[in-house]
Amino acid sequence: MALYSVSPSVLSSCLKSPPNHHVKLFNKSLPSLSRSRLNPFINKASTTSVEGLTRRTGNHHPNLWDDDIIKNIREQQYEDSHYKESAERLIAEIKDMFNExxxxxxxxxxxxxxxxxxxxxxxxxxxxxxxxxxxxxxxxxxxxxxxxxxxxxxxxxxxxxxxxxxxxxxxxxxxxxxxxxxxxxxxxxxxxxxxxxxxxxxxxxxxxxxxxxxxxxxxxxxxxxxxxxxxxxxxxxxxxxxxxxxxxxxxxxxxxxxxxxxxxxxxxxxxxxxxxxxxxSGNKEILNLAKLDFNIMQSVHRQELQSILQWWKDSDLDKVDFARHRHVEYFALACAYCIDAKYSAYRRDFAKLCALATIVDDIYDTYGTIEELKLFNEAVKKWDSSLPNSVPENIKIAYKAFYMAINESAQAAKKTQGRDMLPYSREVWEHYLKALTKEAEWLANGYIPSLEEYLENGAPSSGYRVTMLQPTLTLDSLLPDKILLEMDYPSRFNELLCLSLRLKGDTRTFKAEANRGELVSGISCYIKDHPGSSEEDALDYLKDLFQRRLKELDWEYLKPNNVPAISKDHAYNIARSYQLLYKERDGFTNSNKDIKDLVSQILLEPMPM
The missing domain is CATH 1.50.10.130 (Terpene synthase, N-terminal domain)
Known part of the structure; x- marks a missing residue:
């Protein structure tokens, strides 16, 4: 499965309900977990043997950004005070252009x-x-x-x-x-x-x-x-x-x-x-400020990147070799839309939680056994600080990093929100893991659900929620529970964000996933629901549905409500960044092409002055 899924009851809203459809809470219990220790589709995927157990792997390319690449960047010293003073002068001149x-x-x-x-x-x-x-x-x-x-x-x-x-x-x-x-x-x-x-x-x-x-x-x-x-x-x-x-x-x-x-x-x-x-008149000053501001903020973001690299190293996440290592790519995405220096906590938390959600996704999609997923779920529900010794070391490493990052992010959110947000965040992650477990069960049992059932599992399986919530709570805007409901689950805004990501993702990932033995996607579920239909029919349907729901998403995003604009903007920009990763291919998995260039432009290459 890809990292991002959709929200519950969304198929009925796609096919039957008018635009004012309200999403239902996800409240279905999981079926009993399979005891199978070996996936029936294992022959279709790459495998590795760990302690005598054959495990599926995704054959993900390695981390593209080792420490030497980052450390050897030629610094331009744009953090020096005289650059900031030059920027302030230009800002004042452009303000005069507005005022005059x-x-x-x-x-x-x-x-x-x-x-x-x-x-x-x-x-x-x-x-x-x-x-x-x-x-x-x-x-x-x-x-x-x-x-x-x-x-x-x-x-x-x-x-x-x-x-x-x-x-x-x-x-x-x-x-x-x-x-x-x-x-x-x-x-x-x-x-x-x-x-x-x-x-x-x-x-x-x-x-x-x-x-x-x-x-x-x-x-x-x-x-x-x-x-x-x-x-x-x-x-x-x-x-x-x-x-x-x-x-x-x-x-x-x-x-x-x-x-x-x-x-x-x-x-x-x-x-x-x-x-x-x-x-x-005035354009030269505007362009000079844009270049100077870009380079000043790039210097700030590079310093923050060093802390992300240190966190990755200290957490031993490089030893989790079966998973995608995309912490630098996620940090670059955050910097591409969350620019201001004062939102360092947002960029840090977004990069960490996206990287961890991706690793967790790879555990549940390919590497972990059903028994191990069950232990992972139980540890999160009890909020244990570690996993049992029976779990492989690399999964224990991932869990420890996950546990510490959620707690640290909750502390940062508490400073802004003035209340403990950890219980809310834990609930979001529990729902996410339960839904990933259901997807693992489908895979283990060779079961292809209906499209409605497939999409209904989406709200808690949406990596969007677990990567959006905690970083957004660190922004300088208060989000009491009543307002959170207008932005987070079960709002229509959140439902459409998740749906748009799933529809876009499925059109980009289904072939690669099928080659790994992951047969459940919007494509396969549509074909099951419509016997005699082709892959092309399914793609056309999902693409058309995506375009229609994108318009509704824009309305939900831009209509006036009680959510602070900065919170709503960042929640929406996360979706835009994920759409960018899915633009040509599955950029979550294959980041060694255009995504690599994006990272270089945002973080590593200053603008020539």
Missing amino acids: MPTAKSGKSCAENAFERLVLVDKVQRLAIDRHFKNEITQALDYVYRYWSDCPRDLNTAALGLRILRLNRYPVSSDVLRHFKGNDGQFLCPSTQSEEEKIGSILNLYRASLIAFPGENIMDEAKAFATTYLNQALQRTDISSILSREIKYNMEYGWHTNLPRIEARNYMDIYGENTSWTEF
């Missing part, structure tokens, strides 16, 4: 004033420096929203405003795009625009169309039109290489598989090569 923007009394039209504000907000958000300008962005967007009904005089302003206002949780309707759609289905740009300006407008239309809610047909039409238009534009020889790169990047990464520092790194390259852009 024209108002309705300036003589400029509402559309012009709105567009200038939207463009500046777009720049600082694309370059991941927006955290320095929270008040200024709020003031700018309040102005745009106040005059929104009068502002969108052209497609570019409408598309740019729709996307930015939505992502900042202003309630704006996609109907604004209908004003720019002709009878022939084309979206119209002003005839006074140059060809590159028109292409830029359609690119903004494409970006806006990705932030769609259920039932918004105009967004589907905009996406279809923009996709065709931009693909044709890429075939032209008269557009600049800069614009071509921007189109390719946005069409490849979109919104749901993108992260702030990855986007920032890309746009720093694009903007840096565009002399006409850097010569425009």
Whole structure:
């Protein structure tokens, strides 16, 4: 099985229920555990012999990041005070740009004033420096929203405003795009625009169309039109290489598989090569701040990485040789969206808990026997500090690291939340392990459940919950139980997060898992439910379901409720980071290609100044 699963009763919501379906609590008891010590599919998987017992292994590639690679990085000393002082000066200059923007009394039209504000907000958000300008962005967007009904005089302003206002949780309707759609289905740009300006407008239309809610047909039409238009534009020889790169990047990464520092790194390259852009008033300062901020924060994140490496070494987790060692990759993901220096505890806990959840997943999926899984479950339920001696040493090492990390993370959460969160966290992990055990039973017994049963097991088996909860509790926002229920299980937000990850994951992992003897996936369960259907039929169904539920997820994410924005943003960005890992392949398992490059760009390679 892959690491991430879905929430309970979700199939009925996918197939039968309207969008206001409420998830049911997972309360089914586990069947009696099989006493089998050897998986019946063992001949289909790689095996290793430990103390006379044949065990399945995943043949995972080794850790790509030994200590020498990290220690030999040439430091740029961006933690020195004069770099921070330079950044503060640039921040002050850019704040002045916000504050000096024209108002309705300036003589400029509402559309012009709105567009200038939207463009500046777009720049600082694309370059991941927006955290320095929270008040200024709020003031700018309040102005745009106040005059929104009068502002969108052209497609570019409408598309740019729709996307930015939505992502900042202003309630704006996609109907604004209908004003720019002709009878022939084309979206119209002003005839006074140059060809590159028109292409830029359609690119903004494409970006806006990705932030769609259920039932918004105009967004589907905009996406279809923009996709065709931009693909044709890429075939032209008269557009600049800069614009071509921007189109390719946005069409490849979109919104749901993108992260702030990855986007920032890309746009720093694009903007840096565009002399006409850097010569425009204020843009050079914005770009310089983006580069400087990137390098300053990279220095902070590198220091934190050293502590992650030391933890891994001190915990002896390198001796757990059957499992995936992805602690550096997970830490890089956290740094790609959780940037601020004050959230060190979040990045640390996310990396540790993701790494441990992955190791636990490998114990339950491949390596452990049913008896050992039972002992693991019992130890967690009693919250014992160690496993019995009958359990192999490498599993005991993993359990000890797991036990200590949960306790340490609970202490960090208590400092923020003002109450003991360990019982809540333990309950989340117990549900996770029970569901993993059920998957192990299915495997041991050669049982393929219905798709409904398969998905219903998902909430506690979702590594999403155990990797989201404790890090999010360390952020500087209070989450009493009532508010936790709006973000965590059994909220619809959590249900859809888990479902989107499972659907995406199954389309990427099912073949590799089948080769390891793991026959249960959304693909195999769909085929069981629909005799005569093909693998392609199952993939088409899951992909379509994924796209539909993604819209509902965006609505749950962006709609107003009582959850602090920073908590909801980080919970959602975890899902985006996992979608990125599943973008081309199972990046949780195979991180030696594009994921390796991602780690290098985020943690190891400073931006040239």
